[in-house]
Amino acid sequence: MGFGKINPATEEEHVTREELKARLIRPIARELADGAQDRVVAGGLEKLIQNLGQPFPEVGRVLAGYRQMDVEARKAQLKKALELLGDRVVQNPSQPTEPRQATPGSRSPVPEALSFDTPIEALNLGPGGKKKLAELGIRVVRDLLHYYPRRYEDRRTLQGVREVEDGAKATLVGKVLSRELVKTPKKGIQLVQVRFMDGWGWKFTGIWFNQPWVLKQMPEGASMVLSGRVQKRGGNVSLMVEYFEDEGGESLSTGRIVPVYPSREGIGQAFLRRAAWRALEAFQAIPDPLAHLPQSLLPLDKALRQVHFPDSEEKLEQALYRLKFDEFLLLELKVMLQSGGSALLGRMFRVSPEMVERFRSILPFKLTGAQERVLSEILADMQSERQMARLVQGDVGSGKTAVAAAALYVAAQNGAQGALMAPTEILAKQHFENLTRYLYPLGVSLDLLVGSMSASEKRSVQERLKSGQTQVVVGTHALIQDGVEFCDLGLAVIDEEHRFGVLQRRRLLGQRPDVLVMSATPIPRSLALTMYGDLEVSQIDELPPGRTPIKTKILTQKTRTQAYAFARQEIKKGHQVFVVTPMIEEGESEATAELAAATRLREELEVLLPEVRIDLLHGKMKVEEKDAVMERFKQGAFDLLVSTTVIEVGVDIPQATLMIIENAERFGLAQLHQLRGRVGRGGLESYCILIAGETSKRTMERLRVIEESTDGFYIAEQDLRLRGPGELRGLRQSGMPDLRLGDLASDQEIIEQSRALAKAILEADPYLDQPEHALLKRELQARAEAIGFREVI
Numbered sequence: 001m002g003f004g005k006i007n008p009a010t011e012e013e014h015v016t017r018e019e020l021k022a023r024l025i026r027p028i029a030r031e032l033a034d035g036a037q038d039r040v041v042a043g044g045l046e047k048l049i050q051n052l053g054q055p056f057p058e059v060g061r062v063l064a065g066y067r068q069m070d071v072e073a074r075k076a077q078l079k080k081a082l083e084l085l086g087d088r089v090v091q092n093p094s095q096p097t098e099p100r101q102a103t104p105g106s107r108s109p110v111p112e113a114l115s116f117d118t119p120i121e122a123l124n125l126g127p128g129g130k131k132k133l134a135e136l137g138i139r140v141v142r143d144l145l146h147y148y149p150r151r152y153e154d155r156r157t158l159q160g161v162r163e164v165e166d167g168a169k170a171t172l173v174g175k176v177l178s179r180e181l182v183k184t185p186k187k188g189i190q191l192v193q194v195r196f197m198d199g200w201g202w203k204f205t206g207i208w209f210n211q212p213w214v215l216k217q218m219p220e221g222a223s224m225v226l227s228g229r230v231q232k233r234g235g236n237v238s239l240m241v242e243y244f245e246d247e248g249g250e251s252l253s254t255g256r257i258v259p260v261y262p263s264r265e266g267i268g269q270a271f272l273r274r275a276a277w278r279a280l281e282a283f284q285a286i287p288d289p290l291a292h293l294p295q296s297l298l299p300l301d302k303a304l305r306q307v308h309f310p311d312s313e314e315k316l317e318q319a320l321y322r323l324k325f326d327e328f329l330l331l332e333l334k335v336m337l338q339s340g341g342s343a344l345l346g347r348m349f350r351v352s353p354e355m356v357e358r359f360r361s362i363l364p365f366k367l368t369g370a371q372e373r374v375l376s377e378i379l380a381d382m383q384s385e386r387q388m389a390r391l392v393q394g395d396v397g398s399g400k401t402a403v404a405a406a407a408l409y410v411a412a413q414n415g416a417q418g419a420l421m422a423p424t425e426i427l428a429k430q431h432f433e434n435l436t437r438y439l440y441p442l443g444v445s446l447d448l449l450v451g452s453m454s455a456s457e458k459r460s461v462q463e464r465l466k467s468g469q470t471q472v473v474v475g476t477h478a479l480i481q482d483g484v485e486f487c488d489l490g491l492a493v494i495d496e497e498h499r500f501g502v503l504q505r506r507r508l509l510g511q512r513p514d515v516l517v518m519s520a521t522p523i524p525r526s527l528a529l530t531m532y533g534d535l536e537v538s539q540i541d542e543l544p545p546g547r548t549p550i551k552t553k554i555l556t557q558k559t560r561t562q563a564y565a566f567a568r569q570e571i572k573k574g575h576q577v578f579v580v581t582p583m584i585e586e587g588e589s590e591a592t593a594e595l596a597a598a599t600r601l602r603e604e605l606e607v608l609l610p611e612v613r614i615d616l617l618h619g620k621m622k623v624e625e626k627d628a629v630m631e632r633f634k635q636g637a638f639d640l641l642v643s644t645t646v647i648e649v650g651v652d653i654p655q656a657t658l659m660i661i662e663n664a665e666r667f668g669l670a671q672l673h674q675l676r677g678r679v680g681r682g683g684l685e686s687y688c689i690l691i692a693g694e695t696s697k698r699t700m701e702r703l704r705v706i707e708e709s710t711d712g713f714y715i716a717e718q719d720l721r722l723r724g725p726g727e728l729r730g731l732r733q734s735g736m737p738d739l740r741l742g743d744l745a746s747d748q749e750i751i752e753q754s755r756a757l758a759k760a761i762l763e764a765d766p767y768l769d770q771p772e773h774a775l776l777k778r779e780l781q782a783r784a785e786a787i788g789f790r791e792v793i
């Protein structure tokens with residue numbers, strides 16, 4: 001392959017005066033359009049003129065001292081300069097900047113009445129156009145307008161080679177003069193070197209490492225846009241190219257902030273820009289689905305234009321804000337509509353200060369500030385005519401049950417029945433004991449209903465429920481089985497909601513009681529609001545005083561046995577130990593693999609700790625078997641429990657002081673935090689040891705979050721940040737919203753605002769039937785699949 005090397009002395013250096021003029025006009029015109037703020041040119045307009053304006057001294061004189069002028073004077077001088085340069089049109093600054101050259105390709109007519117649902121064929125993008133766009137999932141105009149750039153390149157002022165600085169990033173436009181492939185003999189590196197000439201006639205070299213295919217894309221005479229890092233050696237400028245594309249004589253690709261779209265091979269950026277431009281151009285004014293636009297929002301028309309072809313960073317930011325807002329709004333609307341939303345009426349409870357005070361008086365402790373706040377949120381819901389639908393989140397031991405007890409007491413005082421449903425029998429029993437402690441002294445009659453009770457026991461509970469004799473019932477799924485009838489169910493409390501299926505919950509909720517869901521899975525508020533759009537969220541983000549945080553330490557495979565030496569010491573003190581192991585094999589079914597791993601670990605520990613009594617809990621056990629193991633552990637029948645991840649959330653083992661987690665990196669952070677919450681339930685100093693199966697930087701960074709913090713909400717935020725929302729436990733299957741722009745980790749403010757608007761809209765128009773919401777409804781339908789929803793309750 002003979003890529004002839006051209007001697008620099010013979011290179012053609014011919015740049016006409018006209019070309020130079022044209023290159024000067026663009027930044028000056030943009031400066032004028034930008035309101036003469038002197039921010040279009042890096043380093044100031046005057047600097048540019050000094051560098052490039054030498055052939056036109058009269059222009060230099062007109063713009064001398066530009067920075068010191070006031071805005072009006074600047075505008076006047078800019079216009080003069082443009083006239084001197086012979087610009088035919090002095091642009092009106094208020095006009096949007098149409099590309100100066102006509103978009104290439106024929107400007108075939110576009111139908112007049114364009115809508116979001118118009119197929120993209122109508123845009124006449126050429127024969128291959130439709131096929132290319134279809135490959136990217138773009139079929140109608142809506143798809144195209146919402147096909148957002150992946151990033152942007154700032155090419156408002158393309159620098160000349162003379163202006164770039166050594167070591168800085170720069171974007172240059174240049175014509176290909178020559179190209180060659182150089183192999184360094186020592187390290188075997190392949191260098192592509194291409195000589196370019198920029199618009200002002202200066203030369204530079206573009207350099208690519210080990211990308212020989214680039215050569216083919218650099219035909220002589222082609223005009224390329226190149227971004228990368230600058231290297232200056234004497235008078236020679238090289239660019240270590242990181243990104244490049246064919247300018248294609250295309251004005252959409254230079255002289256502005258240029259969009260770079262996600263794409264695939266064979267679908268060029270220039271084509272995508274032209275497609276977006278044509279769609280925007282074809283729309284006179286893009287209609288806004290929001291009939292009453294909140295002040296903080298850009299109209300959709302502007303937002304869509306700016307997201308594709310931003311005038312400035314600020315405009316782009318506003319556009320993104322608006323488009324994210326819409327994503328979240330549609331998400332909230334959809335979830336609210338699916339669930340029957342806020343329109344459902346429930347029972348209005350009467351709450352008196354004395355009632356609450358009486359409850360407080362029987363507590364052996366003072367409610368924390370967070371408990372008081374959440375309780376008042378719950379009581380406000382109970383007093384309103386709407387059906388309560390509230391999620392109470394809080395770490396294990398933060399006092400959720402105590403707050404739920406207060407709500408159940410209020411319900412009972414109002415003559416209504418309350419139910420608390422737990423996912424397992426042992427949890428139900430534990431709740432029953434706790435609620436009895438709180439409520440029995442207040443004269444509330446309680447019952448327990450679980451599957452293992454005898455038929456006659458069950459029957460008598462059912463009768464008491466039906467007659468209204470039982471005021472509060474605690475139970476498992478047994479509560480929603482046939483034969484269970486309430487006299488007047490007013491409040492349903494559901495513990496650990498993720499264990500219950502939608503349908504199961506529906507059955508309990510058939511009577512439309514007020515609903516309180518308690519969850520110890522700390523989900524960041526932003527995620528909770530979108531996942532459970534119809535649930536209000538309360539957080540108990542403070543632990544009762546006097547809890548000593550669980551000491552947490554990371555060990556590696558090498559130091560792993562230290563964990564078990566420590567376990568031996570704890571057990572000698574009469575304490576108990578959990579050892580949790582995740583699934584470690586692939587290919588087998590999950591439960592089988594877990595069982596194998598747990599069994600192996602148990603055998604290992606029996607050798608390592610011969611004097612210790614060990615038992616096993618795993619996912620293949622029946623619920624009753626699991627409950628029995630937990631019950632025996634609670635009673636101290638053995639010292640160390642090896643368990644797979646099925647270990648029951650919420651069961652108190654007061655003597656358990658050590659949690660060892662094998663291959664801890666395989667768990668989500670929120671899950672690790674929950675597992676750690678299994679110990680330290682009895683006021684004894686407690687520990688958690690995380691054994692890292694591998695020690696990559698990422699793993700250690702994640703595990704350190706657990707080591708350093710015991711704040712469940714902080715940990716959940718970090719989990720979201722480090723892993724992305726889809727990876728949170730259990731969320732992937734449930735259809736995590738596939739937000740294109742929205743970011744759950746950082747868009748909390750937008751989420752809260754859009755949620756408030758969604759509620760207001762549905763309050764005024766519960767089914768979006770009013771004409772002013774027709775467009776919104778259409779968008780909701782059209783984008784439902786694109787966003788992806790989860791059904792709640």
Ligand code: ADP
Nearest residue numbers: 365366367368395396397398399400401402544
């Ligand atoms: P959760 O349901 O969030 O796991 P619980 O309501 O079961 O928490 O409370 C855990 C333990 O803390 C219980 O023993 C309870 O009696 C105690 N507790 C709850 N609230 C307080 C408080 N404000 N001060 C002291 N102890 C409390």
Ligand code: MG
Nearest residue numbers: 397400401650
């Ligand atoms: Mg609890």
